[in-house]
Amino acid sequence: MSDAQLILVLGDQLSLHNPALKAARPGTDVIVMAEVREEASYVAHNRHKIALIFSAMRHFRDLLEERGHIVHYHEYDQAMASLGKVVEAEVKRSSYACVVVCEPGEFRLRKSMEQWHSAYGIEVKVLEDTRFLCSITDFNAWADSQKGLRMEYFYRNMRKRYALLLEEDGKPCGERWNYDRENRQGWRNKVEVPQRPDIEHDEITRDVLELVANAFPDNPGDLTQFNFAVTSRQAQAQFDWFCNHGLNNFGTYQDALAEESPWLFHSLVSMYLNIGLLEPLDVCRQVEQAWKNDQCELAAAEGFIRQVLGWREYIRGVYWHLMPDYKHHNHFEARRPLPGWFWSGNTDLRCLSQALTQSLDLGYGHHIQRLMVIGNFALLAGLDVEEVCEWYLAVYVDAFEWVELPNTLGMALHADGGIMASKPYAASGKYIQRQGNHCAACRYSPSKTTGADACPYNSLYWRFIDQHRDKLEHNGRMGLVLNNWKKRSAAERRAIVDWGGKTLDAVLKQGS
Numbered sequence: 001m002s003d004a005q006l007i008l009v010l011g012d013q014l015s016l017h018n019p020a021l022k023a024a025r026p027g028t029d030v031i032v033m034a035e036v037r038e039e040a041s042y043v044a045h046n047r048h049k050i051a052l053i054f055s056a057m058r059h060f061r062d063l064l065e066e067r068g069h070i071v072h073y074h075e076y077d078q079a080m081a082s083l084g085k086v087v088e089a090e091v092k093r094s095s096y097a098c099v100v101v102c103e104p105g106e107f108r109l110r111k112s113m114e115q116w117h118s119a120y121g122i123e124v125k126v127l128e129d130t131r132f133l134c135s136i137t138d139f140n141a142w143a144d145s146q147k148g149l150r151m152e153y154f155y156r157n158m159r160k161r162y163a164l165l166l167e168e169d170g171k172p173c174g175e176r177w178n179y180d181r182e183n184r185q186g187w188r189n190k191v192e193v194p195q196r197p198d199i200e201h202d203e204i205t206r207d208v209l210e211l212v213a214n215a216f217p218d219n220p221g222d223l224t225q226f227n228f229a230v231t232s233r234q235a236q237a238q239f240d241w242f243c244n245h246g247l248n249n250f251g252t253y254q255d256a257l258a259e260e261s262p263w264l265f266h267s268l269v270s271m272y273l274n275i276g277l278l279e280p281l282d283v284c285r286q287v288e289q290a291w292k293n294d295q296c297e298l299a300a301a302e303g304f305i306r307q308v309l310g311w312r313e314y315i316r317g318v319y320w321h322l323m324p325d326y327k328h329h330n331h332f333e334a335r336r337p338l339p340g341w342f343w344s345g346n347t348d349l350r351c352l353s354q355a356l357t358q359s360l361d362l363g364y365g366h367h368i369q370r371l372m373v374i375g376n377f378a379l380l381a382g383l384d385v386e387e388v389c390e391w392y393l394a395v396y397v398d399a400f401e402w403v404e405l406p407n408t409l410g411m412a413l414h415a416d417g418g419i420m421a422s423k424p425y426a427a428s429g430k431y432i433q434r435q436g437n438h439c440a441a442c443r444y445s446p447s448k449t450t451g452a453d454a455c456p457y458n459s460l461y462w463r464f465i466d467q468h469r470d471k472l473e474h475n476g477r478m479g480l481v482l483n484n485w486k487k488r489s490a491a492e493r494r495a496i497v498d499w500g501g502k503t504l505d506a507v508l509k510q511g512s
């Protein structure tokens, strides 16, 4: 029997640090990569996401071949149903000692891989994904030692472990661990937003864009605006650009909402980190160095490193620690169907329409658009948790379930009852007004709670508080809000809750 290994590389594992590739012997082992129907269609992925992954996969194939590897690459074909079927076809075609693959980022695929041994009669070695900075085993040990799963404590451990922004005595640079308070300025059009460089499409990308346009005609995504890096080198150039032109303002305007810019000063690296084109420790060290070189404020560097070293690793740990049960939480019993305009952006709430349209067209929205505009609406409106999670998984280029599910179900919808977040991220229109410039041109007024021109977020916010007061009463951080609500007369509360119900019915019917 041949001692050759069949090494499977998934579309979000495009890194030479992929552990399955570490032991790959050029000229002996066979690397298999495949564009398959199941992965491309298990949700209605944004066309940007499919194009990014297919183009990056094909470029990675070329890189592996340049390094002398044998690569069996399956271009998209409706007939190739799933990754399992690809493995089956490969092991029927030649004899292999085993299949080697790095663990996938989604529970459904992990479960499916567990069947491959018995289904295809070959040993399947699933290796730990060492591209993350905290292993699942280490996260579980940390989680089991804690009373609750608060990110802040996890993050401090990670800062110490990787000696990032750390003094020699183990204290944080600047004497504070977290500069979140400095990173919340609203957008008032006072600072120029730098123009992002265009990324040239080569023949591979042009072919992929044509394929995706033809094979996925009904999926969201305006491919004429496709501008993502598809190789490590391009992704690194984008990141260098961010360090030089975006980073210094990134901190201050991290939470800002700008009508005229989908990107503001954001780094746009999550999609590259999540598919393997950039490595998390490298980007953190580069940002730390930028701060040491006086290219940015400490608050900006800390804000960035917290997202990558803290939040990203924490989210992934939570996912694997709590799956598969985590997916079924629905603390507020939210089951209202998603309105059709979530797929068109066709609503007259200006901030929401802009965030949805941008997300659908570009496959990108920054965290406040996702959390406080779209997620907040879904939370206040009681939209079905499963449907909302599926929407996020489909629409965003950087969305894989390990990162999407805890962010949506836990953080945005508080459907886990507070496992991740100490209180629901519910907010009225005043928050959105403070953070951005959408309200000025909106037909609704954020200073009114009832009446035809009142911002729907206002009455929906109080309606949410009223509807769920029994559950919220157990949360110490909601005490002040509940007291404010109770101080109002019964008649006033009734009027707001009734208006909230009416305005919700009207808004949900829009665009249909």
Ligand code: DLZ
Pocket: 009, 010, 011, 012, 013, 034, 035, 036, 037, 039, 040, 041, 045, 049, 050, 053, 083, 104, 105, 106, 109, 400, 401
């Ligand atoms: C997201 C995605 C898409 C759209 N297509 C493919 C594909 O055709 N082949 C592949 O290997 N991977 C693809 N992916 C990424 C997988 O869905 C991802 O590896 C799993 O969800 C696990 O994270």
